[in-house]
Amino acid sequence: MPKTKKEGLYFGLMMCFGMAVVMGMYNMIRSGQYEQLTFGQLVLGLLLAFVVAFVVELVIVGPFARKLAFKLPFTKKKKVIMILTISTLMVIGMVLCMSAFGLIMSHSALGGASWSEYGENVWKNFVVAYPLQLLIMGPVVRFLFVKFVQKTAPVSLGS
Structure with a gap:
């Protein structure tokens, strides 16, 4: 969908932001951290998740996929x-x-998370992330990207 590297960067930023915020909130609620964190800690955690997700998507997962x-x-x-x-x-x-x-962050915040929980976390995250990506975030970001970011050629009204 993006046609240039700059458009690809914007599209990736938009997609990562939406997915990181929703999945970050989902995981904080699921792990019980949501009630324990201050508003500032919550925003900082979501911002950190967004930055990490964007770098991982840009450098590793995106090119490989x-x-x-x-x-x-x-x-x-x-x-x-x-x-x-x-x-x-x-x-x-x-x-x-x-x-x-998330497991690393949870371990540092709560001290109780272990790598044995990784498989369970992967499954629970996939079950939410896959439909979120296909049914909600993907279409919404594509719509917003085309409407506000992607440059279209001007329509010619005649010769």
Whole structure:
């Protein structure tokens, strides 16, 4: 969808912001941290999650997901299939990475989280992140991106 690197950066920022805020809140509520944190700590935690998610998406998960999607054996001509494939690979990669980040943050905040919880966190995060990405955040961000960010060629009214 983005046509330039600059557009790709904006699209990634928009998608990461939405996903990081919703998934961060979901995980804070699920772990019980939401009631224990001050408003400032909550905002700082969500901001940190956004920054980490954006760097992970930009440097690791995004390039890998796109490269893998183009290597998979199916026709690349159908735009919706490519969007679904890349979105699926992105969610899998981001859930794996951000679940580890969340576990590290939870351990430092609460002192009780352990790596044995990683598999359970991955599953619980995937079950929320995948439909969130496909049904809500993906369409909303694409709409906002096209409406406010992506530059379209001016329409010619004649010669």
